[in-house]
Amino acid sequence: MPLIEIKGLRKIFGNGMGAVEALRGVDLEVAEGEIFGVVGLSGAGKSTLVRCINLLERPDAGTVSVAGRDMTSLSGRELRLARRSMGMIFQSFNLLSSRTAAGNVSFPLEAAGADRVAVRTRVQELLDLVGLSDKAGSYPSQLSGGQKQRVGIARALANDPRILLCDEATSALDPQTTASILALISDIQRRLGLTVVIITHEMKVITEICDRVAVMEDGSVVEEGPVAEVFTRPRHPVTRGFVETVLKSESGLLESGYAPKGRLLRVRMTGDAVQSPITGDVARLFGVSPVILQAHVDRIKETPFGSLLLDLQGPPDKVEQASAWLAERSGTMLVETLN
Ligand SMILES: Nc1ncnc2c1ncn2[C@@H]1O[C@H](COP(=O)(O)OP(=O)(O)OP(=O)(O)O)[C@@H](O)[C@H]1O
Numbered sequence: 001m002p003l004i005e006i007k008g009l010r011k012i013f014g015n016g017m018g019a020v021e022a023l024r025g026v027d028l029e030v031a032e033g034e035i036f037g038v039v040g041l042s043g044a045g046k047s048t049l050v051r052c053i054n055l056l057e058r059p060d061a062g063t064v065s066v067a068g069r070d071m072t073s074l075s076g077r078e079l080r081l082a083r084r085s086m087g088m089i090f091q092s093f094n095l096l097s098s099r100t101a102a103g104n105v106s107f108p109l110e111a112a113g114a115d116r117v118a119v120r121t122r123v124q125e126l127l128d129l130v131g132l133s134d135k136a137g138s139y140p141s142q143l144s145g146g147q148k149q150r151v152g153i154a155r156a157l158a159n160d161p162r163i164l165l166c167d168e169a170t171s172a173l174d175p176q177t178t179a180s181i182l183a184l185i186s187d188i189q190r191r192l193g194l195t196v197v198i199i200t201h202e203m204k205v206i207t208e209i210c211d212r213v214a215v216m217e218d219g220s221v222v223e224e225g226p227v228a229e230v231f232t233r234p235r236h237p238v239t240r241g242f243v244e245t246v247l248k249s250e251s252g253l254l255e256s257g258y259a260p261k262g263r264l265l266r267v268r269m270t271g272d273a274v275q276s277p278i279t280g281d282v283a284r285l286f287g288v289s290p291v292i293l294q295a296h297v298d299r300i301k302e303t304p305f306g307s308l309l310l311d312l313q314g315p316p317d318k319v320e321q322a323s324a325w326l327a328e329r330s331g332t333m334l335v336e337t338l339n
């Protein structure tokens with residue numbers, strides 16, 4: 001059974017002519033212990049979706065079940081308790097400026113009625129967990145963005161949630177700080193066995209730490225699957241756009257006027273295929289000359305990922321055989337002819 005199960009979720013803001021359908025029937029399942037990413041352009045409905053998971057926003061139709069319980073059917077008190085099993089972090093950190101780091105982390109504990117001694121011990125533990133013990137007495141204005149988000153994470157974890165919801169948690173941070181916060185989320189996910197839902201408009205965040213991804217456009221999920229799969233074989237134009245942002249401009253050389261002499265091939269591979277000498281292999285086996293126009297090697301979580309743009313030159317029948325051989329070589333490889 002999935003830990004989070006979303007069925008036919010709809011949310012409409014406003015009414016009449018001004019009505020905005022933010023969610024148009026979203027179905028999603030998030031398994032226990034996974035890091036699930038939701039990526040989409042601004043206005044796609046990502047924040048609305050995540051706010052419907054903890055019922056900060058009440059859906060107009062559909063259900064959200066967490067651990068088998070329909071959140072939409074809970075009464076006020078039950079809902080408050082259920083929300084405690086979900087921590088949330090935000091782009092703007094949402095810290096109380098009048099409270100120190102420790103004071104911010106203790107806030108949800110006090111609200112849940114924990115006694116003073118227990119609060120103090122727990123706050124210390126949480127600040128240790130996020131690597132911020134030395135900043136317990138600092139106010140938000142005295143902390144960097146990355147440190148503020150660490151406080152946000154500690155606060156979100158205060159009541160031992162099973163689920164961590166992250167809405168653009170790294171969008172206000174520079175790339176290096178983003179990497180350190182993502183590493184922290186990944187580390188605590190493993191240590192605490194959390195289930196994490198990450199909302200972002202950055203594909204890099206998805207490839208860094210997510211296991212599965214859903215791509216949203218205009219209130220709907222348009223594509224979904226394991227990150228490596230969606231990344232190597234993006235089907236929807238929006239997904240392709242996001243993949244391109246990570247691969248940088250694959251067609252850079254072409255745009256600058258390069259005229260291919262042979263077949264223009266885009267080859268994407270994951271896993272062991274990345275480490276194999278495919279350009280050497282096709283040259284040797286088929287007597288063709290692959291000109292590498294662009295190469296990109298990276299990681300999707302722990303899986304190696306590679307992308308090549310080749311101008312495969314040679315006799316047409318050999319080029320055809322070489323392309324077919326490349327396409328059949330591995331189940332995880334995408335071979336696309338661009339010209
Ligand atoms: N409280 C609200 N009242 C009216 N319209 C809203 C409200 N919240 C969201 N919307 C609208 O719903 C749509 C989805 O918004 P949402 O904030 O979920 O998008 P998003 O994918 O999170 O975008 P971003 O990447 O910019 O954060 C948008 O058209 C937005 O204007």
Ligand SMILES: [Mg+2]
Pocket residue numbers: 046047048167168
């Ligand atoms: Mg948003």
